[in-house]
Each structure stands twice: as C-alpha cells, then as structure tokens.
Amino acid sequence: MASLEPFVGEISEIFQLPEEFAFSLSLALDETVANVVMYAYPGQTGMPLHVEADGIPGKQLIIRIIDEGVPFDPTKEAPEVDTTLSTEEREVGGLGLFLVRQCMDEVNYERKDDKNILTLIKNL
Numbered sequence: 001m002a003s004l005e006p007f008v009g010e011i012s013e014i015f016q017l018p019e020e021f022a023f024s025l026s027l028a029l030d031e032t033v034a035n036v037v038m039y040a041y042p043g044q045t046g047m048p049l050h051v052e053a054d055g056i057p058g059k060q061l062i063i064r065i066i067d068e069g070v071p072f073d074p075t076k077e078a079p080e081v082d083t084t085l086s087t088e089e090r091e092v093g094g095l096g097l098f099l100v101r102q103c104m105d106e107v108n109y110e111r112k113d114d115k116n117i118l119t120l121i122k123n124l
Helices: 004-014 019-040 095-103
Strands: 049-056 060-067 106-112 115-123
Touching: 004 019, 004 049, 019 049, 019 060, 019 095, 019 115, 095 106
Parallel strands: none
Antiparallel strands: 049 060, 060 115, 106 115
C-alpha cells in the first residue's frame, strides 16, 4: 500500500495527469488494492499483487491490478452502492469499485492463467 503514492506520482508525471484526477486515482487504487489484500488471499500474508501502468502519455492511461487470489469479478459480483442513502443507512464497504467507476472510463475484469486481472482505462 505504501508504494502506491509514489507509483501514482510517477505515472501522473509520465502520463501528464491533471492533479484532480491523480488524487481520485490514488483514492480508487488505495481502495481497490486494500480489497485485494483483504479478500483475495483469506488468512494469508505476503502474497503476490502487481499494479502496472501503460498507455499513451497525454492520451490514454491503462492500469492493471493483478493477483493470484480467489477468483472474483468485481464488475459483476461487487454490490452496487446506493449513494442516495446516508452513511448511516448504507452497508459498510463497496465504495472502492464505486470510486473506480467514477474516475475511469472503463473497468474490465478477466480471469487468466489463475490470475484476477482488473483493467482500468482512462482516456486523457
């Protein structure tokens, strides 16, 4: 988790990300990675998790979050968050994917070679 901030800083520079988007991206990645750490490897620590970025600077950013944990497609299995409810009325959790969907143009999942691959795409 601690390496996410420098990662976002580096890709912000390389991909010429607006400051506001970089902040939203940082929050979304923190939430997403935290979910992988908590749920992909139940009862295990020190398991593999990779976050990588590519794309075309100034045009498109593609981020992939890859783990070898329990199969889980957040694009289909994660509950929708009802943001019209107050925080007291809402169930705990679910904001990570909501944040990701708010700041990215595409969110895709695939299970390949026993790995969960969540791909986030932002057109710049």
